[in-house]
Amino acid sequence: MATSRRKTAPGRAAPETGPAGTSAAGARGSPWRASGERARDRQIKREAVIRAAAHAFNHKGYHNTSLDDIAAALKVSKPTVYYYVSNKEQLLFECFVAGIEPIRSAFRKVRRLKASARVRLQAVLGHYGQAVASEFGWCMVRAEDQDLSPVMSAHIKSLKSEIDQGIRRLLREGVQDGSIHPCDPKMTAFALAGALNWIAHWYRENQSMTGAQIAAAFISVFENGLIPRVSAEATRRTGGAVAGRARR
Amino acid sequence: MATSRRKTAPGRAAPETGPAGTSAAGARGSPWRASGERARDRQIKREAVIRAAAHAFNHKGYHNTSLDDIAAALKVSKPTVYYYVSNKEQLLFECFVAGIEPIRSAFRKVRRLKASARVRLQAVLGHYGQAVASEFGWCMVRAEDQDLSPVMSAHIKSLKSEIDQGIRRLLREGVQDGSIHPCDPKMTAFALAGALNWIAHWYRENQSMTGAQIAAAFISVFENGLIPRVSAEATRRTGGAVAGRARR
DNA sequence: TAGGATAGCTACTCACCAGTATGATACAGC
DNA sequence: GCTGTATCATACTGGTGAGTAGCTATCCTA
Numbered sequence: 001m002a003t004s005r006r007k008t009a010p011g012r013a014a015p016e017t018g019p020a021g022t023s024a025a026g027a028r029g030s031p032w033r034a035s036g037e038r039a040r041d042r043q044i045k046r047e048a049v050i051r052a053a054a055h056a057f058n059h060k061g062y063h064n065t066s067l068d069d070i071a072a073a074l075k076v077s078k079p080t081v082y083y084y085v086s087n088k089e090q091l092l093f094e095c096f097v098a099g100i101e102p103i104r105s106a107f108r109k110v111r112r113l114k115a116s117a118r119v120r121l122q123a124v125l126g127h128y129g130q131a132v133a134s135e136f137g138w139c140m141v142r143a144e145d146q147d148l149s150p151v152m153s154a155h156i157k158s159l160k161s162e163i164d165q166g167i168r169r170l171l172r173e174g175v176q177d178g179s180i181h182p183c184d185p186k187m188t189a190f191a192l193a194g195a196l197n198w199i200a201h202w203y204r205e206n207q208s209m210t211g212a213q214i215a216a217a218f219i220s221v222f223e224n225g226l227i228p229r230v231s232a233e234a235t236r237r238t239g240g241a242v243a244g245r246a247r248r
Numbered sequence: 249m250a251t252s253r254r255k256t257a258p259g260r261a262a263p264e265t266g267p268a269g270t271s272a273a274g275a276r277g278s279p280w281r282a283s284g285e286r287a288r289d290r291q292i293k294r295e296a297v298i299r300a301a302a303h304a305f306n307h308k309g310y311h312n313t314s315l316d317d318i319a320a321a322l323k324v325s326k327p328t329v330y331y332y333v334s335n336k337e338q339l340l341f342e343c344f345v346a347g348i349e350p351i352r353s354a355f356r357k358v359r360r361l362k363a364s365a366r367v368r369l370q371a372v373l374g375h376y377g378q379a380v381a382s383e384f385g386w387c388m389v390r391a392e393d394q395d396l397s398p399v400m401s402a403h404i405k406s407l408k409s410e411i412d413q414g415i416r417r418l419l420r421e422g423v424q425d426g427s428i429h430p431c432d433p434k435m436t437a438f439a440l441a442g443a444l445n446w447i448a449h450w451y452r453e454n455q456s457m458t459g460a461q462i463a464a465a466f467i468s469v470f471e472n473g474l475i476p477r478v479s480a481e482a483t484r485r486t487g488g489a490v491a492g493r494a495r496r
Numbered sequence: 497t498a499g500g501a502t503a504g505c506t507a508c509t510c511a512c513c514a515g516t517a518t519g520a521t522a523c524a525g526c
Numbered sequence: 527g528c529t530g531t532a533t534c535a536t537a538c539t540g541g542t543g544a545g546t547a548g549c550t551a552t553c554c555t556a
Binding site (some may be wrong): 059060061063064118121144146147174178179180181182183184187188190191192193194195196197198199201202214217218220221222223224225226227228229230 | 308309311312366369392394395422426427428429430431432435436438439440441442443444445446447449450462465466468469470471472473474475476477478
């Protein structure tokens with residue numbers, strides 16, 4: 001607790017979150033090429049550290065993973081890990097960001113689509129499910145406020161909220177354009193996200209289904225609902241643009 | 249790791265799981281009444297310990313809660329806590345059991361019902377949701393294999409699996425009796441349980457909705473599905489016993 | 497009223513682990 | 527070859543927290 005923030009190494013201002021966009025000087029044969037290569041090397045190694053951390057957190061949990069474990073997995077020593085990230089918390093945060101980024105990008109992509117809200121939601125949920133089933137899914141889903149400093153916690157909360165609000169918006173739009181059955185957007189968003197988030201608890205690689213397949217199966221459940229449909233096929237084929245005045 | 253199990257106090261053979269069944273001699277005015285009262289006292293205190301642990305785990309997480317914290321909350325010292333439970337892991341396990349028991353009991357109750365499988369499932373899920381939103385919900389849902397010894401882990405897994413299988417069975421029965429839309433029972437059970445489990449992540453007491461209300465809202469989402477229903481009301485009123493031959 | 501069980505406390509031990517001080521090596525640029 | 531910076535290791539510190547040793551007090555039974 002009490003967030004013992006350190007002075008983040010005086011010299012090189014740590015790259016922090018950003019993907020350190022190839023720090024100028026590309027690799028076009030210039031005399032600086034070597035230094036550019038170094039920077040790229042560093043970035044690659046940094047990502048390896050984050051990936052190793054995600055893997056370890058995934059399998060043993062955040063608290064049961066020591067930085068020595070992560071270092072050992074990379075066959076380096078602990079200070080080497082600290083050379084690439086400033087502390088354990090930041091490591092979790094980076095994993096979180098790596099996990100959530102694909103979802104944010106899915107929202108952006110979908111925004112350009114000219115389909116019914118339900119179809120757009122479907123696309124987003126598909127990416128969501130895949131992200132949760134990815135290596136970073138666990139970190140994304142399980143990054144607990146409890147384990148993080150207030151600053152990190154707030155940052156993560158806002159990112160999560162962004163996703164939540166995006167889903168709610170699609171739901172509202174769907175109810176309006178008649179492609180989604182009238183519902184409470186808040187509760188429905190919680191139910192959808194919850195089901196998908198939970199994948200991180202039981203899914204492990206090498207399972208019989210891929211993340212995409214699971215997401216598809218879940219979406220089918222969400223869309224149809226438990227109550228039998230008199231004519232599921234017919235309703236399906238209308239592509240969502242059905243009469244939206246279902247009840248009163 | 250490596251489970252540094254200690255030798256579990258030689259003297260008093262810890263009560264372990266059993267509810268310490270009122271050690272003979274009831275409480276019917278006999279000279280042993282006092283001792284019976286003592287046993288009851290002990291049981292009450294033990295339950296208070298478990299409840300305090302659940303509360304602390306709930307708010308701060310398992311790893312961020314020390315037994316000193318729990319002791320402090322009860323205004324006793326740490327060894328006193330150890331007087332009632334043998335270790336921290338067992339504490340988590342007891343919380344888990346307390347959380348999952350209502351769900352098991354819901355299955356038992358429902359078994360006697362003479363309704364369609366969907367209605368029975370609905371009842372189970374209602375209790376499930378309420379259990380997850382209870383004080384023990386967090387412990388039930390978040391008891392991680394990673395944090396427990398292999399024995400505990402196996403025990404918990406089997407209890408969880410029992411619930412999962414129960415839901416799948418109701419789904420299969422529902423598809424057969426026509427009260428549930430044809431679906432993959434495994435994936436559907438994962439989706440349903442996942443959505444409900446996730447409640448433990450966001451729900452806190454003093455929220456605007458009660459556990460029962462949330463469960464009801466979720467069930468409505470599950471039942472209707474996202475695709476609009478041509479005649480939701482009509483389908484609803486049939487109480488589930490609709491023509492089961494929806495699609496081939 | 498002695499003796500044993502019950503219930504609780506203070507004050508420890510011991511292991512683990514995040515994070516660091518310090519120094520060694522490799523390599524780039526001069 | 528010389529100097530500064532990047533990269534990594536060994537070996538430490540300091541704090542935290544699970545679990546315990548051993549003592550005290552109280553209550554029950556004989």
